[in-house]
Every structure is written in structure tokens, then in C-alpha cells.
Amino acid sequence: MSRYTADSKDRVVDAVDMISLVSGKTELRRAGVNSYFGRCPFHEERTGSFHVRPEEKHYHCFGCQESGDPFDFVMNTEGLDFRGALETLAERFGVTLEVEDEDPLAKARRERRDRLHDLLDRAAAYYARYLWESAEAAGARDYLARRGLTEETLRTYRVGYAPSAWDKMLLGSRQAGFSEEELLATGLAQRSKQRRGSLYDRFRERIMFPLANARGKVVGFGARAMRDNQPPKYLNTSEGEVFHKGSQLFGIDIARRAAARAGSIVLAEGYTDVLALHQAGVQNAVGVMGTSLTEEQARELERTARTLLLALDADRAGQEAMVRASRIAAGRRLELRVVGLPEGKDPADLIQEEGPDAVRERVARSVPFVAFHVDKILTGSDLGDAEAKDRAIAELRPVLGPVPPSVLREELIRRIAGRLDLSDQLAATLLEQSAEETASQQAQFAQQAGQQAAAAADSYDPGPAPPSYDDGPGVDDESAYYAAMADMPPAAPAAPPRAVLDRRARTERTFLALCVALPREGAAALAQLDPQTHLTSDIARRAAAHLAAAGRLEGPMDGLPADDPDLEQYVFDLVRRASAGSGAVSASLEHARLMIELAHLERGIAAARAAGSGGVTELKREEGRVRGELRRLGEQIQSSG
CATH class of the missing domain: 3.90.980.10 (DNA primase, catalytic core, N-terminal domain)
Structure with missing residues (x-):
């Protein structure tokens, strides 16, 4: 692709009337020589904190800290890349762009x-x-x-x-x-x-x-x-x-400004759906033209907005299209949400039947994609017996797995527990387990059951009391007992299972995923920890060091070493979990950080006692402080939920 000359770019900057450009997005008032103020077009505010200096061709918001030149302004308000912004400004202010020497x-x-x-x-x-x-x-x-x-x-x-x-x-x-x-x-x-x-x-x-x-x-x-x-x-x-149909989105040229301003874009299926949504006031709507979302379309959407609202038909084909769209969006900085539509109705039909206000309200009530996916699995599953419920849990586990600790996760677990007629605690335990952990537990329970049967045959004991098992976090004695007494075949010798993350490593992974989901707060939380001493997993240490570099939390996949595929896979998994965790909140991040801090202190206390050295009292005092913060934070999360 040809490049424009530096002189062309300079002439565009010289030609731009900054007041005319910015006034198209917000009303400005003069506040002195070379100084104008207005309400910021990038965030909601009541009093104007958006400052424009027309002679310097520069803007800055004292509220949200957005700042830049004319190119930044067009890129951020119209969803364009630099080349598009340059061409748009040149066309708007009558500048002919010259390309560098071309062959x-x-x-x-x-x-x-x-x-x-x-x-x-x-x-x-x-x-x-x-x-x-x-x-x-x-x-x-x-x-x-x-x-x-x-x-x-x-x-x-x-x-x-x-x-x-x-x-x-x-x-x-x-x-x-x-x-x-x-x-x-x-x-x-x-x-x-x-x-x-x-x-x-x-x-x-x-x-x-x-x-x-x-x-x-x-x-x-x-x-x-x-x-x-x-x-x-x-x-x-x-x-x-x-x-190229696979890269085309109907109406993107009209929707991009509204989408950049709103921070979200609505994806519908057909042409008339987009026109009807626009007419109803949803002017950030585009059409996928009846095809599945492609990588090229996802890149275009990601350049335009950070939140993608799926308003596809509610029939089976539309629901499957939304699941496929989630796979395409995985790893991108796109938060997926779903607009609830009645089955058999597309947006154009709905607007005619219910009116524009009702459709706008449906868009405003969109739900996180993970909530839609959970409901889809529960609705489509036959939950008539225990085996069917096990299959539903197995299908739900990878859907819920990437969601970090949050109010959203707790609500989904309660919803799943209610539909499966399980206690919240048992549902959470089953959903938390990986497939390897489940298989390992089942093998262990089967072995224990065999031992109990042999002991019973020798002693003719008519009925032992339920034993107490300590098989990992969240597995209560009663559920372990009934699992052990289940009619399972003895475990056959097998190859060692793949490595399973222990609780500490899972906490560290959750913490890093929350840092990616909340980049600004995540940078501050990472700065409070020393990865080499606070984290126990080597891969988590390398990931933390990578993410702690300036700006990496905004682009986690950038700058990864080419010779470390394990790190690349780990960071990709963090991004996937972060993008699925639309309910992530600052309190969850702080809770994960404090858990890591507490584990670090407990290791320090144990080491000091084993060495017979001093400092245990001070470490215990610090441990008490962290536990107190965790209690207060837990009460805060519970009251806000």
C-alpha cells in the first residue's frame, strides 16, 4: 500500500480548523486567548472539562485524561485507523494528499x-x-x-x-x-x-x-x-x-461514529434489520449479512468499539451463530453481550410490533455472552437424571471457567444450581474442577470404595459411618462419601495425568486475568507484588513480568518472546478469561491480590519458624492485617451483590 508524504500530513494539520472539527462532537465556549472548553465527547460529565487549544491543534480532558491532535480525535470519535483519519481530514479540509515515490x-x-x-x-x-x-x-x-x-x-x-x-x-x-x-x-x-x-x-x-x-x-x-x-x-x-464478503459489514460507514462515541456496536443479521435499528435510534448498528462472523469482520469491529452487542435472530441458527462469534472474538479486546429477542422475530419485525422504545430498552438490557451461553446449555439439556446433570456440568465447565471471581460468576452458579437442583456449594465445586481433577477424584474414590469393601468383608461390619475425606478445596465429606460408595469399576493403571493447577496456581492465574480485564487497576496491583517472591508458579512469574512492562496490560499479546510458546499460551489463556469476565470488578482484583499476599506471609512465617530466626511476630501481625482486609472486602462484595 502506498504511503503519503510527510509534507502531506503537515499540510493536513495546518489546514484543520480545530474548533470546527471538535464542535461537530461537542459544543465549545471560549475561555480566553487560544482556549476553549466544553463537555468531553469521550465520557459522560455534567461540567465541561474538555480543553481545546486551536493554535496548537491539541485537546485534553482533565476528567478522563484523553488528549491528542486532530488525527487522534478523528480516530477516537469515528473509529478509523491513522490512514483513514488522514484521508478523512484531507477530504474535509480540502487537502490533496501526495504519495511517496511509487513504482x-x-x-x-x-x-x-x-x-x-x-x-x-x-x-x-x-x-x-x-x-x-x-x-x-x-x-x-x-x-x-x-x-x-x-x-x-x-x-x-x-x-x-x-x-x-x-x-x-x-x-x-x-x-x-x-x-x-x-x-x-x-x-x-x-x-x-x-x-x-x-x-x-x-x-x-x-x-x-x-x-x-x-x-x-x-x-x-x-x-x-x-x-x-x-x-x-x-x-x-x-x-x-x-x-470480499467476509470482510464486509453493512452500514459500518454510517455506524462507526455513533459506535466510537458509545463504545459499543450492535451486530444484526440483515439489511432491513440495520435500517430499522438506525431508524429506532440505535445508530451504532451494522449487519453481518447472514454469514458467520469472520476474523476480518471482528478486526473491523474491534477497531470501532470495545463492546459488541449481538442482536441476531433468536432461532437455533441465530444462537449457534452467536456461539461461533464468541470463538472468533476470543482473545480480542471485545466484550460480547447478547440482546434478547423473542424466537422467530428479527429486529425489524420487533420494531414494527413493539415500537422503537421497546427495542432500545432491549438493547440497553443486553446480558453478558457467558450468561446467554449458560442459559442456552441449560435450556437445551435434558436434566431428568443424574447422568444428564453430569453432562450439563461438563458442558458448562469450560464456559464458566474463564469467568474470574465476581458477582456475575456467583449469580451464574446460583442459576445453575437452581436448575440442576444442587446446593450452591456443590455446584461451585463441580464447576471449578478441571476434567483431570474430576477423573483423578473419581479414581481415588473408586480405590477408597474398594478398600472399604475389602475391610467390610474381613470384619463383617454392617455399616461404617461416612468417612471424612480431605480431597481438595470445596469437596464436602458427604458428597465425597456418596461418590466413594458409587458403583464404579476399579481404576485401571493409566499414564500419569497432565499437570493440574493447584489452588495457589489457580489463584495466581485468576489474579493475572483480572489484571488484564482491568488494565488500570491491574497495573497498580502488579506494582504492589514482587513476582519472584509472591508467585509460586514459574509460568505465572514470567507472565507477571511480561504484563508489568509499560502498556502491556492494554495489549497483553504484544511483545511476547518468540522462543517461549508456553508463555504465549498462558497469556492467551489470561486474555480469553479476561474477555469472558465482563463482570470483573475492582473488589475482585483486590481480593485476589490479598489472597496472594496472605499466602506469601504464611510461607514466610513457616520459613521463619523452621529456621528459628526472628521476625515471626511482625509477620503474624501483618498476616492479621491482611486477614482483616479480606474480611472487610468480603463483606463489601456481599453487600454490593
């Missing part, structure tokens, strides 16, 4: 791409004009009106209509100086198989939805048939030089 091939590719975009933009304008001015499009106008879509909304999205004649686009484009090859490259025309390869319009007698990139350049079209005997119902531009 002839690169220049030819750029000029060709510009021509193809020009042809597609002309086609979109023609289709839009034909929708509103032609008698032939009356049926399309009636259909769109019945869907509740206003002319203002349709014009905003440049919705149009392709005439039924086979050569309207072909003739008009030729007259404008475009070649047949360019018409084929943009997908506006195709060759006939019957008429010796002659060209004809690809789109005819269809409602046309222009598909644009983030900067509003048309790259292709989605077209809806107007007749029942006109398959397919939806026809897209064919894959080519400028159109």
Missing part, C-alpha cells in the same frame, strides 16, 4: 482501484435515483414502506432499485467512459453463456443495498429480489478486486 506498478494499482470505486459510487447514485424517480420502482417503494422504513432512512443508506432492463447500467457506464473490463471487475455486469459472451447487467429488478467500507467508499451491492420466481432471494456482488 509504476503500485501507481497503476492505486489508480485502477480509485476508478473502480468511482464506478461503484456512480452505480449507487444511479440506483438510488431510480428508486425514487421511476414508476417501475413503485412496488419496491411500497415494500420498503410496509417494512416501516422511512424515505430519510433509505436515503441515508443510499438504498436503490435496479431496473428490469438488461443493459441500463451497461450503457450508462460506457457513456461515462468506463470499460467493459471495469464493469466485470466491479461485478456490475456479467457475460452471457447463450449470446456468445455478450455483457448484460448483473442486477435487475432488485432492491439495491450499497455495501461500503468504513470511509463510505462503495465496494459492492446486496440485492433483494422483488419476484417470487426470481432466485436467489438475495444476490451479492461476486468476489473480486474490491469486494
Whole structure:
């Protein structure tokens, strides 16, 4: 891709009217020479703490600490990368950008791409004009009106209509100086198989939805048939030089500013869903166009906002699409939430039936994806017997595993316990166990059961009291006893199981995941610990050292050493757990830090006693202080829940 000259960037900065640029997002008032104040467009506030110095082309918020130049402002308010911000500002303030010396091939590719975009933009304008001015499009106008879509909304999205004649686009484009090859490259025309390869319009007698990139350049079209005997119902531009369906999001050019301002973006399925949501006031909506979310689309969404609200159809296909979307979003800085829709209703239907206020309220009541996923598993499981409940627990365990200690996690455990008719404590214990721990416990219980049976045969003891087991945290004696007495085959010799994290290592992993989930608080919490002495796991120490570097908590996967795949996998797991833990709160992070501090003190006390050295009294005093903080924090978390 060609690069713009440094002089071009300087000329853009010189041309920018900072007051005009910022005033489009917030009202400014003069407060002295070269000084303006207003309410910050990046966070909610009642009094203006957002300061603009137009001569220096700089802004700074004294409330949220956001600051930068014109490029930063456009990137943060419109969801663009630097190149997009540069091109947007150049276009807005009339600056012609010059590219650095290009080789002839690169220049030819750029000029060709510009021509193809020009042809597609002309086609979109023609289709839009034909929708509103032609008698032939009356049926399309009636259909769109019945869907509740206003002319203002349709014009905003440049919705149009392709005439039924086979050569309207072909003739008009030729007259404008475009070649047949360019018409084929943009997908506006195709060759006939019957008429010796002659060209004809690809789109005819269809409602046309222009598909644009983030900067509003048309790259292709989605077209809806107007007749029942006109398959397919939806026809897209064919894959080519400028159109790639897997990277396209319908309406991203219109939604990106509202999404950047709100910090969230709503993902719907179809074109009319997006138009209806926009018309209802949900202007940060985009469409995935009936396909599964792709990596390219996820990258575009991540650049635009940090929270992704899934408003896909509530049928089985839509629910599966949401689960697939969660896999694509894993490891990205995207918090997934789900907008609850009645089964069989899409957003456009719902707006017509319930009105825009009800749909906006549904968007506002979105739930974390993990809560949706838990409900999906519970609803789809047959919970009629103990084995079915075990299967449900096994399916729920990896879903709940990445969620750090939080109010959300406790609520989900209570919900699961209620549906499975278990105590909260037993449900939490079963969900906490890894598959290896479960298999290990079952083998141990089976061995103990065999020993008890042998002892009973020798002594003819009619009924021993339930034994007391100490098999790990959270396993109560009663559940251990009944598991031991279950009719299980003896454990066969097997290869040693994979290493299982002990409680200490799990606490350290939880702490680091919370640091990633809450970067600002996490940096402060990490600074209070010495990884080499406070952490017991070597991999956790290496991860803590990596994350403690400046800025790493904002980009945990950045700067990982290429020769340490174990560290890369561990950090990826932290990011996955952090992204799933939408309920993470500062109190949970502080609780995890104090638990690590307490374990460190207990090790210090044991070491001092074994060595017979002094300092035990001071360490015990510090231990009491930490325990007191943990109690107060536990009461605080409980009262807030």
C-alpha cells in the first residue's frame, strides 16, 4: 500500500480548523486567548472539562485524561485507523494528499482501484435515483414502506432499485467512459453463456443495498429480489478486486461514529434489520449479512468499539451463530453481550410490533455472552437424571471457567444450581474442577470404595459411618462419601495425568486475568507484588513480568518472546478469561491480590519458624492485617451483590 508524504500530513494539520472539527462532537465556549472548553465527547460529565487549544491543534480532558491532535480525535470519535483519519481530514479540509515515490506498478494499482470505486459510487447514485424517480420502482417503494422504513432512512443508506432492463447500467457506464473490463471487475455486469459472451447487467429488478467500507467508499451491492420466481432471494456482488464478503459489514460507514462515541456496536443479521435499528435510534448498528462472523469482520469491529452487542435472530441458527462469534472474538479486546429477542422475530419485525422504545430498552438490557451461553446449555439439556446433570456440568465447565471471581460468576452458579437442583456449594465445586481433577477424584474414590469393601468383608461390619475425606478445596465429606460408595469399576493403571493447577496456581492465574480485564487497576496491583517472591508458579512469574512492562496490560499479546510458546499460551489463556469476565470488578482484583499476599506471609512465617530466626511476630501481625482486609472486602462484595 502506498504511503503519503510527510509534507502531506503537515499540510493536513495546518489546514484543520480545530474548533470546527471538535464542535461537530461537542459544543465549545471560549475561555480566553487560544482556549476553549466544553463537555468531553469521550465520557459522560455534567461540567465541561474538555480543553481545546486551536493554535496548537491539541485537546485534553482533565476528567478522563484523553488528549491528542486532530488525527487522534478523528480516530477516537469515528473509529478509523491513522490512514483513514488522514484521508478523512484531507477530504474535509480540502487537502490533496501526495504519495511517496511509487513504482509504476503500485501507481497503476492505486489508480485502477480509485476508478473502480468511482464506478461503484456512480452505480449507487444511479440506483438510488431510480428508486425514487421511476414508476417501475413503485412496488419496491411500497415494500420498503410496509417494512416501516422511512424515505430519510433509505436515503441515508443510499438504498436503490435496479431496473428490469438488461443493459441500463451497461450503457450508462460506457457513456461515462468506463470499460467493459471495469464493469466485470466491479461485478456490475456479467457475460452471457447463450449470446456468445455478450455483457448484460448483473442486477435487475432488485432492491439495491450499497455495501461500503468504513470511509463510505462503495465496494459492492446486496440485492433483494422483488419476484417470487426470481432466485436467489438475495444476490451479492461476486468476489473480486474490491469486494470480499467476509470482510464486509453493512452500514459500518454510517455506524462507526455513533459506535466510537458509545463504545459499543450492535451486530444484526440483515439489511432491513440495520435500517430499522438506525431508524429506532440505535445508530451504532451494522449487519453481518447472514454469514458467520469472520476474523476480518471482528478486526473491523474491534477497531470501532470495545463492546459488541449481538442482536441476531433468536432461532437455533441465530444462537449457534452467536456461539461461533464468541470463538472468533476470543482473545480480542471485545466484550460480547447478547440482546434478547423473542424466537422467530428479527429486529425489524420487533420494531414494527413493539415500537422503537421497546427495542432500545432491549438493547440497553443486553446480558453478558457467558450468561446467554449458560442459559442456552441449560435450556437445551435434558436434566431428568443424574447422568444428564453430569453432562450439563461438563458442558458448562469450560464456559464458566474463564469467568474470574465476581458477582456475575456467583449469580451464574446460583442459576445453575437452581436448575440442576444442587446446593450452591456443590455446584461451585463441580464447576471449578478441571476434567483431570474430576477423573483423578473419581479414581481415588473408586480405590477408597474398594478398600472399604475389602475391610467390610474381613470384619463383617454392617455399616461404617461416612468417612471424612480431605480431597481438595470445596469437596464436602458427604458428597465425597456418596461418590466413594458409587458403583464404579476399579481404576485401571493409566499414564500419569497432565499437570493440574493447584489452588495457589489457580489463584495466581485468576489474579493475572483480572489484571488484564482491568488494565488500570491491574497495573497498580502488579506494582504492589514482587513476582519472584509472591508467585509460586514459574509460568505465572514470567507472565507477571511480561504484563508489568509499560502498556502491556492494554495489549497483553504484544511483545511476547518468540522462543517461549508456553508463555504465549498462558497469556492467551489470561486474555480469553479476561474477555469472558465482563463482570470483573475492582473488589475482585483486590481480593485476589490479598489472597496472594496472605499466602506469601504464611510461607514466610513457616520459613521463619523452621529456621528459628526472628521476625515471626511482625509477620503474624501483618498476616492479621491482611486477614482483616479480606474480611472487610468480603463483606463489601456481599453487600454490593
